Amino acid sequence: MVTLNVNGKDHALDVTDDTPILWAIRDIIGMTGTKFGCGMSLCGACTVHLEGKPIRSCVTPVSVAADKAITTIEAIGDTEIGKRVQDAWIASEVVQCGYCQSGQIMSAVALLKENPKPSDQDIDAAMSGNICRCGTYVRIRSAIKQAAGMGEHVSEGV
Amino acid sequence: MKFMDKVIESHSGVTSTPPERVQGNVNRRDFLKLSSLLGAGLMLEFSFLGAGCSKFGEKSSFTPNAFIHIDEDGLVTLVAHKVEMGQGTYTSMPMLIAEELEIDVSKVRLEHAEPNEKAYADPLLGGQLTGGSTSVRGAWKPLREAGATARIMLISAAALEWKVDPKTCRAENGEVIHIPTDRRLSYGDLVNEAARLPVPEVVVLKDPKDFKVIGKPIHRLDSPSKVNGTAQFGIDVQVPDMKIATVSASPVFGGKIVKVSDEKAKEVKGVRQIVLIDNAVAVIADHMWAAKQGLAALDIQWDDGENASFTSESLAKDIAEASKGKAAVAKKVGEPGEVMAGSGRKIEAIYEQPFLAHATMEPMNCTVHLQADSCDIWVGTQVPTIAQGAVAKLTGLPPEKVKIHNHLLGGGFGRRLEVDFIAQAVEIAKQVDSPIKVVWSREEDIQHDMYRPYYYDRISASLDEHGKPIAWSHRITGSSIMARFFPAYFKDGIDPDAIEGAVNLPYSTPNVLVEYIRHEPPFVTAFWRGVGPTRNCFVTESFMDELSVAAKKDPVEYRRALLNESPRAKAVLELAAEKAGWGTPLPAVKGAKVGRGVSVLFAFGSYIAQVAEVTVSADNEVTINRVVCAVDCGIVVNPDTVQAQMEGGIIFGASAALWGEITFNNGRANQSNFHNYRVVRMNEAPKVEVYVVPSTESPGGLGEPGTSALMPAVANAVYAATGKRIRKLPIVSTLKTMI
Numbered sequence: 001m002v003t004l005n006v007n008g009k010d011h012a013l014d015v016t017d018d019t020p021i022l023w024a025i026r027d028i029i030g031m032t033g034t035k036f037g038c039g040m041s042l043c044g045a046c047t048v049h050l051e052g053k054p055i056r057s058c059v060t061p062v063s064v065a066a067d068k069a070i071t072t073i074e075a076i077g078d079t080e081i082g083k084r085v086q087d088a089w090i091a092s093e094v095v096q097c098g099y100c101q102s103g104q105i106m107s108a109v110a111l112l113k114e115n116p117k118p119s120d121q122d123i124d125a126a127m128s129g130n131i132c133r134c135g136t137y138v139r140i141r142s143a144i145k146q147a148a149g150m151g152e153h154v155s156e157g158v
Numbered sequence: 159m160k161f162m163d164k165v166i167e168s169h170s171g172v173t174s175t176p177p178e179r180v181q182g183n184v185n186r187r188d189f190l191k192l193s194s195l196l197g198a199g200l201m202l203e204f205s206f207l208g209a210g211c212s213k214f215g216e217k218s219s220f221t222p223n224a225f226i227h228i229d230e231d232g233l234v235t236l237v238a239h240k241v242e243m244g245q246g247t248y249t250s251m252p253m254l255i256a257e258e259l260e261i262d263v264s265k266v267r268l269e270h271a272e273p274n275e276k277a278y279a280d281p282l283l284g285g286q287l288t289g290g291s292t293s294v295r296g297a298w299k300p301l302r303e304a305g306a307t308a309r310i311m312l313i314s315a316a317a318l319e320w321k322v323d324p325k326t327c328r329a330e331n332g333e334v335i336h337i338p339t340d341r342r343l344s345y346g347d348l349v350n351e352a353a354r355l356p357v358p359e360v361v362v363l364k365d366p367k368d369f370k371v372i373g374k375p376i377h378r379l380d381s382p383s384k385v386n387g388t389a390q391f392g393i394d395v396q397v398p399d400m401k402i403a404t405v406s407a408s409p410v411f412g413g414k415i416v417k418v419s420d421e422k423a424k425e426v427k428g429v430r431q432i433v434l435i436d437n438a439v440a441v442i443a444d445h446m447w448a449a450k451q452g453l454a455a456l457d458i459q460w461d462d463g464e465n466a467s468f469t470s471e472s473l474a475k476d477i478a479e480a481s482k483g484k485a486a487v488a489k490k491v492g493e494p495g496e497v498m499a500g501s502g503r504k505i506e507a508i509y510e511q512p513f514l515a516h517a518t519m520e521p522m523n524c525t526v527h528l529q530a531d532s533c534d535i536w537v538g539t540q541v542p543t544i545a546q547g548a549v550a551k552l553t554g555l556p557p558e559k560v561k562i563h564n565h566l567l568g569g570g571f572g573r574r575l576e577v578d579f580i581a582q583a584v585e586i587a588k589q590v591d592s593p594i595k596v597v598w599s600r601e602e603d604i605q606h607d608m609y610r611p612y613y614y615d616r617i618s619a620s621l622d623e624h625g626k627p628i629a630w631s632h633r634i635t636g637s638s639i640m641a642r643f644f645p646a647y648f649k650d651g652i653d654p655d656a657i658e659g660a661v662n663l664p665y666s667t668p669n670v671l672v673e674y675i676r677h678e679p680p681f682v683t684a685f686w687r688g689v690g691p692t693r694n695c696f697v698t699e700s701f702m703d704e705l706s707v708a709a710k711k712d713p714v715e716y717r718r719a720l721l722n723e724s725p726r727a728k729a730v731l732e733l734a735a736e737k738a739g740w741g742t743p744l745p746a747v748k749g750a751k752v753g754r755g756v757s758v759l760f761a762f763g764s765y766i767a768q769v770a771e772v773t774v775s776a777d778n779e780v781t782i783n784r785v786v787c788a789v790d791c792g793i794v795v796n797p798d799t800v801q802a803q804m805e806g807g808i809i810f811g812a813s814a815a816l817w818g819e820i821t822f823n824n825g826r827a828n829q830s831n832f833h834n835y836r837v838v839r840m841n842e843a844p845k846v847e848v849y850v851v852p853s854t855e856s857p858g859g860l861g862e863p864g865t866s867a868l869m870p871a872v873a874n875a876v877y878a879a880t881g882k883r884i885r886k887l888p889i890v891s892t893l894k895t896m897i
């Protein structure tokens with residue numbers, strides 16, 4: 001038995017200690033906003049916050065999270081930065097298929113919490129673990145800047 | 159003509175010279191009619207086929223294949239066949255209706271169609287699928303006509319209610335207004351009355367200059383659910399009593415199971431059942447972790463079968479040999495053979511392109527509940543009807559007992575045009591009592607993809623004394639996806655997709671020969687963000703660059719001089735070159751080489767030119783710093799979608815151009831996850847600038863062209879930087895083998 005605190009709520013789970021948080025959240029608790037992309041810490045689709053820090057939930061066992069707070073995409077909009085990031089994502093029209101975006105947003109929120117005015121290099125460093133096959137990087141960058149109040153336009157033209 | 163006049167005019171059925179008048183030979187009632195299916199509200203059935211021809215020229219008779227329903231709250235629902243996989247269809251299609259219906263786009267919802275091949279066939283592709291950059295192209299006229307028809311009927315209903323001449327009424331923002339008195343009735347109040355009126359014989363569509371919605375950036379309607387975790391992809395489905403399964407299929411295509419020892423797997427907590435099907439093993443468990451652990455604990459003996467010794471090298475040798483064989487002629491203009499043998503300067507080259515995996519962000523998955531007399535499937539698919547048919551066949555159920563619950567797609571790119579993973583899930587479900595969700599690991603997804611085919615191109619040209627091509631010959635050898643997917647279109651040895659983009663080059667060349675030789679690898683291949691143009695463009699545009707070098711001309715100037723008969727292509731080339739600062743020096747990078755490359759593409763009805771800027775490091779790593787893209791895709795429905803599709807297509811193409819390849823050893827794919835099937839990340843993504851050329855031509859496709867044009871632009875930039883001509887993709891692994 002492991003107790004996971006997800007978005008402020010305790011869940012007692014009958015799983016082995018090595019079960020990755022990703023599958024506990026998705027398949028047992030039944031919250032599917034956090035996505036599976038690679039299972040090897042290569043793509044960032046599964047990013048959640050553990051005590052406010054971004055982790056790849058596909059390789060982080062539940063044992064690590066005992067007595068700690070997990071925040072997922074479903075609740076990140078309740079935080080001030082989370083809301084700002086989600087709004088910027090919509091305003092910048094970031095989303096295409098959308099599958100990677102839960103993870104992208106979780107990484108972006110973690111970045112802005114640590115570093116309210118990130119440079120391009122800071123954005124690269126914080127976000128390069130999150131793959132987007134639809135290629136929305138141009139807009140992710142500009143949405144992060146917008147959420148940070150350093151608004152810039154997506155690109156020229158049109 | 160003022161917009162209001164047009165409403166009045168179109169309503170009265172009197173027309174002067176309308177911009178697009180819908181009547182022609184078709185009896186209007188034949189392709190748009192009132193539906194009797196629903197009690198309340200106004201419901202129109204219409205046909206995407208009635209208004210146009212299928213891609214390969216066949217006209218079809220009327221079957222309604224889409225519906226719009228306006229309810230008593232004035233909300234509009236469009237039930238149609240397109241699937242949202244990221245390209246913005248959910249937003250573009252409602253825009254077309256909203257434009258003519260005079261209603262806010264947010265009041266129009268798009269619903270997935272139920273599978274029904276006749277009823278929801280794609281007008282351009284001829285089947286119910288989302289692919290080939292056809293979404294907006296096929297919907298362009300029919301959706302606007304449907305909106306206009308509904309508007310006219312609502313105006314008539316209001317005029318009857320007020321007992322006034324309909325000519326004195328107009329529609330605006332979901333209401334009909336009696337102009338002299340400013341009385342207003344909302345659509346919701348009018349729908350039931352309108353549903354009793356005859357459908358007008360003639361509608362006149364707006365002049366593009368009067369568009370209020372089309373051409374204006376509109377927020378994507380699907381964004382909110384995709385930023386808060388509530389969007390439901392196939393993989394997110396939860397059904398009561400559902401178990402989770404993961405699979406391992408034979409690592410070699412065509413292999414079979416010999417023996418499985420499952421004692422250890424059964425001991426894994428949460429594992430419920432081990433299921434063997436012909437060529438795969440599945441572990442059924444309470445959750446994915448248990449299923450994965452169980453699968454890892456299995457000891458499986460495979461019989462690799464005939465392809466046990468298949469390697470990339472053997473394929474490359476075979477296809478090179480095949481390319482010398484007899485070819486089918488896809489296009490012949492003038493006397494290319496004679497001219498080529500003549501006195502001109504002859505340039506020849508061979509280009510090769512690898513197998514590619516799709517690697518959609520959402521791995522393949524399918525949820526099945528198979529019962530004695532029904533089968534429910536929850537999945538994200540580009541082809542719901544094909545899926546339904548395949549499941550009916552596998553289960554022996556009549557198609558109407560197979561229910562496909564379609565979901566958002568976490569990326570399609572052509573992979574979800576295939577139903578292999580659905581069929582596999584059904585085979586497994588036959589042995590399981592509860593509903594199951596089968597989820598592939600990323601490794602399974604990459605190693606059991608249906609790959610973009612390997613292609614081998616022989617290309618040559620003869621240049622006159624000014625360096626202009628007087629003869630052009632292009633022989634394409636590779637797999638035919640059409641022969642498998644749309645067998646009827648594979649005729650006389652020609653795959654119309656494989657040659658697309660090679661037979662319709664925008665350049666003027668007097669003597670042209672394009673040929674095709676079908677050569678199949680030992681496994682089936684699939685579409686990959688288009689196929690023909692996506693790969694032909696790399697060959698033809700790289701070769702054009704070779705010709706410009708041979709002619710000692712600037713690559714942009716050289717192309718420009720050949721584009722006099724293709725003004726749209728010339729215009730995008732000039733625009734891209736200008737915006738990119740073509741001809742100005744690039745800032746030097748210490749210890750590395752820099753260069754610019756250009757490409758021009760005409761495909762899917764769109765014209766594109768790109769200029770890429772690259773840096774090549776001393777150890778041959780390539781960085782794409784900036785891509786300038788000029789597009790003429792006809793009338794732009796949602797400019798923001800155009801830009802987004804170009805940005806996305808360019809980055810998708812960049813992964814493939816730089817690193818993408820699936821190689822084989824002992825019949826097994828060598829790549830398995832994102833560490834060895836490398837894709838572009840944030841820190842590697844170029845700056846992308848998109849410039850749209852205003853146009854009043856019909857809309858062209860956008861999903862694929864950005865990807866297609868990127869590959870040669872980058873390869874040409876690498877040449878400009880290093881003097882090394884890349885004739886085999888991916889670029890980086892080829893560069894590393896060159897001295």
Ligand code: FES
Pocket residue numbers: 035036037038039040041042043044045046047056057058059
């Ligand atoms: S699923 Fe965890 S990083 Fe990819």
Ligand code: FES
Pocket residue numbers: 095096097098099100101131132133134135136244519568569
């Ligand atoms: S939006 Fe599709 S993978 Fe990122």
